Amino acid sequence: MxxxxxxxxxxxxxxxxxxxxxxxxxxxxxxxxxxxxxxxxxxxxxxxxxxxxxxxxxxxxxxxxxxxxxxxxxxxxxxxxxxxxxxxxxxxxxxxxxxxxxxxxxxxxxxxxxxxxxxxxxxxxxxxxxxxxxxxxxxxxxxxxxxxxxxxxxxxxxxxxxxxxxxxxxxxxxxxxxxxxxxxxxxxxxxxxxxSSESLEVIKFKGYVYGNFITTDKGFVYLKITEDIRNQYNLSYEEASSVVNMLGGIEGFPVWAIFIEDKGEIRVRLRSNGPDIDKVANQFRGGGHAKASGATLYSWDELDSFINAVHEVL
Structure with a gap:
């Protein structure tokens, strides 16, 4: 007060x-x-x-x-x-x-x-x-x-x-x-x-999301959204990032993320309905909440390290 x-x-x-x-x-x-x-x-x-x-x-x-x-x-x-x-x-x-x-x-x-x-x-x-x-x-x-x-x-x-x-x-x-x-x-x-208003391109992109996400044997599910994919569907950064929760709620996969290529960097939107993931984000120039955080990768070369960091909390 x-x-x-x-x-x-x-x-x-x-x-x-x-x-x-x-x-x-x-x-x-x-x-x-x-x-x-x-x-x-x-x-x-x-x-x-x-x-x-x-x-x-x-x-x-x-x-x-x-x-x-x-x-x-x-x-x-x-x-x-x-x-x-x-x-x-x-x-x-x-x-x-x-x-x-x-x-x-x-x-x-x-x-x-x-x-x-x-x-x-x-x-x-x-x-x-x-x-x-x-x-x-x-x-x-x-x-x-x-x-x-x-x-x-x-x-x-x-x-x-x-x-x-x-x-x-x-x-x-x-x-x-x-x-x-x-x-x-x-x-x-x-x-x-x-x-709730969405463009036709975003609706088509949602089909791409469900057809191209990647799973790991530790319970992590993620999607890579490259500049080429964004251009193909004419997506702004905001439109690309809006699909993050489409990957939530999949049985056996308590942590999920999307990786969006944007202006030479990779923006990460990381979510969880299980373990706390903010400390993972902290390792990669980010932060946020225990169950919803953001991070930044300088290149796709850091993706494997990020996945390993997620596996450490699963």
Missing amino acids: NVLKEIYKKIKKHNKIIIYGHKRPDGDCYGAQFGLKNMIQNAFPNKEVYVTGETSEYVSFVGTPDIIVPNDLSEDFYKDALSIVVDTATAERVSNQNYKLGLEVIKIDHHIPIDQYGDLRWVDTNFPSCAQMMAYFSTKIKKFKITKPGAVAMYTGILTDTGRFKYRGVTELTHNMAGLLLTKGADVEEIDKHL
Whole structure:
């Protein structure tokens, strides 16, 4: 509770606030960023409040960053602002590294802490999404009011990061916060329509997923998505990564992953309904949650080492 009051005091103190997120933003990143922006603007209409980061086609209905990276803004623009970084466990993953230039840096996150960056930190792994943290924040600070744009953002963040309320970590509080957001204007049908819409190419690609996954005798199932495959199906990174849970729930295979070739590196989305896998991700320039983590391989040559690391926890 005290840390929430401290964060509120910092927000109240600064006239310019810039809200940062992580590279390749997902629904929870946008949900937390735009949800927090909505609450601050409603409480302090005269403050300058900006969301900065990369664009996301998947959750573009939530909003578009005010400051898209990369951009030509001078460093001076950032120096007189309060930096708030959300949903980002490590400093390296912050999409706009100018957060470091801010007068003060606040970190709000729900991932297992790796980097202790920031002057003030609210990190709580008991929350299944950072967007839920923002909704909870609003219940503890009376001046923070949520209107429809913020409700849509935060509900989307909660929905996507909990796998539509399926993952471990979903609690009574999660449903209470989701219910609160419904009363503030979040429309379940409208949000589901945005999230469920898929291109014909993605539907065809799902057939490829089921026909080309690879299994190991230790209980690991995975899929390699090369640049050639992405080009064949005309897939964005977001579309390719959206299929990860298609490999979940296969009897006898408690850990699964997809490996996506992207801009010269291999992005890994790793999931488990059995052993904790965050320590595997930590070995390969990543991290996250006990059952859902991400990592990066510098080339396909590291794939065998990654598989062996997974086998160590199985």
